[in-house]
Every structure is written in C-alpha cells, then in structure tokens.
Amino acid sequence: MTAQAAQEREHAVVIGLEVHVQLETDTKIFCGCSTDLEDAESNTHTCPVCLGLPGALPVLNEAAVEAAVRVGKAIDASIPEQTRFHRKNYYYPDLPKNFQISQYDAPICQDGELEFTVEGERRSVGIERAHLEEDPGSLTHQGGNIDTADYTLVNYNRAGVPLMEVVTEPDFRDATEVRAFLAKLEEVLEYLGIFDATRDGSLRIDANLSLVDVEEVDEDGTIDDDVLAEANRTEVKNISSHKGAEKALAYEAQRQKNAVKRGREVEQETRHWDESRGITVSMRSKEEEKDYRYFREADLPPLEVSHWKEELSIPELPDARRERFGEEYGLNEEAASKLTTTKQVADFYEDLAATFDPDLVATWVADELLGELNYRDMAITDVEGRLDEIERLVELVATEEITAKNARETVLRGMLDDGDDPDAIVDREGLGKTQRDELQGAVEEAIEENPDAVSDYHDGEGGAINFLVGQVMQKTGGSADPGDVNELLRAELEE
C-alpha cells in the first residue's frame, strides 16, 4: 500500500494488556518477611533471601500458589500438570539478585477469559496466561527525575512481594473497554479475597497498542494473527489505575492515528505514560525478550498443583451474585449491581436481608449507606468495625422505631460524622417511637387540661403557646426539645 493510501484508510485500534496484581498474602513469595509495608521504615522487611545474599535459598509461599489457582479458577483457565519458575535476567538496582524469579514456558494459569459489560454490552476478553513472580524493590531518584538525579536510594521492603501478571489477548478495541475490563478484574480479585485495591501500587498496567486497517477486522471482531504481528505497536508503561489506563490509551491511539494521517510510520517502541502531563513519551529502548536470558530456576522444584483447582473453593463471583440478587430478593439491576460491587457490601446486604425486608435493606445499604459513605469519600472498609451499629440502625427503621427521614438525616449522618452509636443519637435527639408517643400524649393532655389557654391561643394571644409548652415540658420532666413541643402543639391546635 502506498503511504498516500495508508493515510486515507480508517484504522481499528488493537490493545492487549499486561496487568500486574499484588497478591494479598501475609509473607513474601519466597521468604517469610512480612508484606505489611504500610508505614514501614525503609529496609526493615528484608532477609538474606529477598536481599539476594549469596547462598540464600527461596522457598515458595503456599498461599501465593493458592491465590494463583483461585485466579485461574475464576477466569476459567487451565492449570497445567506441571508449572515451574524461571530466572529473568536484567541489571537494575531494584533487583538485588540481578534476576527476577518469574515464570516463562509453563505459567500457572493458561487460556482463561473474563467477561465484563461495557456500555450495556457483554464482552469477553481472552487471558493468554497469568503467572507468578516477585516484585522488585523501590527506587527513589534523589535530586532530580529519573534522568537528572544525582543518585539513587533503594528500599528492598517490596522486593519479593508476590505478584501475578495477567496477560490478555489483544482483544480490546478501545480504551473504554480496557477500563471496564480492569474494573471487572479488580472486582473479581477482591471477591477472591486476594487483592486490596487500596494498597499503594496494587495494580500496575502495561499496554500494547497498534493500529490495523479496518478492512482487516473480521465480522466477528477478530483479526488475523499475521496482520497483528505485522502492525507496529507501542508498549505503554507506568499506568496505575483504570482511569489512567483509559486516558493513556485514548491518548496513544490518537497519537498513532495522527502519525499515520501525516504519512508517518508508527515506530515500534516503549513509551512511558506521564500521568501529570497526560501524554505518553518515548523511552530509551529496553531489552528484547532474548536479552532477558530466561533459564530454569534450579532452586525451586516444579509445582504439580493442577488438582488444586478442584480442591480449592472460590466464592460466588460478582456476576452470578448480581443475577441471584435479582431473582432471590427481587432487586432491580441497578440495586443488585450496587450491592455486589464488593464482596463485603454484598455479604452485609445478605446478612441483613435474612432478617429484615430485602427491599428496605436494599434502599438502606445501596442508597443511604453507600451514598453517605461516598459523599464522605469513604468505603465500606472504613466502617468495617461498625457494621453491627449500622445493622441496629436498619433495625430501628425496619421496626418503625424511628422514621426513615430521621434515620438518614440525623442518625446515619451523626454516626458517620461524630462516631456516635445509633441508640445514643436516638435518645439524645428524642427520635424514638416511645419518646414520640409519650410526647404526643403529653401534648394532648396539656391541651385537654388547659381549655383557657387554648381559647387564648385561638384568640391570638402570643403568650398562651408558651404557657402550654411549659406544661408539656413539666410533664416530660424537661427531656423534650421545646422547639419540637412548640411544633407539635401548634399542629394539634390547628386541627
């Protein structure tokens, strides 16, 4: 094709992902150092193994393998009869051994897929492989950026934290799909209890993006492997969120299209996503695969864990649970969807729905609770220790002890803003049904016992209402709110 013709063609975008996910285990993948790194001082979570000291031997963490098998089960991948580890060699100070223990020819998960919904449509993306590897340490470039720094400081706390690298087929056709897929992947991993999205660096994404002639896309959306192999692609690194992925890839797709439109060829290269500037920039070319000189990790015997797929159980996954919520509790799609985004919310909902009206609970969890949490930039995890208090609040509403309006506006907000417990707020504010009934009784009594004041009130004597308020306050032993009493009296007198 001439350059002129290429310029005029419409292009389809082809994207494949490599997603690095931190697995939630208590210890590192090859040693017993704790992975609880929050607020940890530098280099306080290391040992001869993760520092790569001579003679130290790695021993595989069983929990990391279990997590990997669970992922395999969730994405319907096959777990090969035998899987093993390789050394990936490269020299960079974040790797104390000068190689990373990873997997190469026999990854633990192969040929899976993940379904997700994008703009109301179901999509499925193939997962070519998912393998286990160790995280490198972290570098700080002192006195400048990566190019201009005076020197480098290294912290090996993170070295050896278990990672799973999930490699997709090049099945994505735009950046929106990528974002929806990543959200679904996180959701599934969170359900499996092996992933914490709030952890710094828990999700890191590299993406390959290329353009192919639309004519080459088959009717079912597939593209011939030869066509894909021929297209020059860029690898975009340093993406750390769903949103970042969408922005970075939308940018990169447009950049490539512009290059083609101007009659230039897309260069095959590695590019770095600069989040703050919102652009991708060319990186000095990195090693090719052969330069990594992969070879067998002789210190780790092979794994034969394909039978674990049967033995290990995984919880009901979000899509199945969403569907069941609709059928079992009669919830609409929106409510079922909100209630199943995290396992914790879904579990909490089901706990409550077993006791109280599922509809009422749905409103309270999906709209009121999540709404108020969201407004405060909080998540269910922030009130983890107070779920029994929230349950008590729902009970108060379900038994009509307090009104829905009071429950929402006074009690729930008071609980979240001031950390009070619901009964304390109800007592203090006099919102309880008994208290309201008592107060109503006292109001009616005061009116009955003081016909003179009542007729004075109707004659327009301002002082009469204050006298009646005083009477009610006396009857309630001063516990009522004078403003509420005033309101109740007027309502009663105007009837």
Place this chain on the structure above:
Amino acid sequence: MSESAVDPDEVEHIADLARVNLDPEERERFTEQFADILSYFETLDEVPEVEPDAELTNVMRPDEVTESLDREQALENAPDSEDGFFKGPNVS
C-alpha cells in the same frame, strides 16, 4: 558451534546488558574469551539429554511471618547507604 560464534558487537551488547563499560582492548580480550567459554559448551553437547530429577515437587512453606533482619544488618554489606536506604549512582 561455528567459528563466528562471538563477534565484538555481541560482546558489547552483553556488556551493555550487564551495565559494564569495556574499553576497546578489553572488548577484544573478552571476544576471545567468550569464544573459548562457548567452546566448552560444545563438550556439554556430547552429554546425553536426560530429564532433570523431578522427584522433588511442590516444596512450599506455610504463609507464616518470620523475623526480618534489622535495618543495620540489612545495610551492613552495602558500600554506601543514606537514611536507611541503599545508596547507588543515578540509573535510568
């Protein structure tokens, strides 16, 4: 293995990967030595191929925390450190 197994460019490339600078003289010397080393591997070609001893499988440990080194110990062998970090030259 053929005689042209190693050329100076290849040696340069390997040195780059290892982040080692070679002067021209060293490059020549290493090219010869690389060829020698590779020829030793030809001897290995004569060894019959066998599967590695696969008796050991599934060697794993439970996910239980063991004590880490304290920071002073961790940094003890470092040529240079600063504020509890290993310190090295700028890399990019």
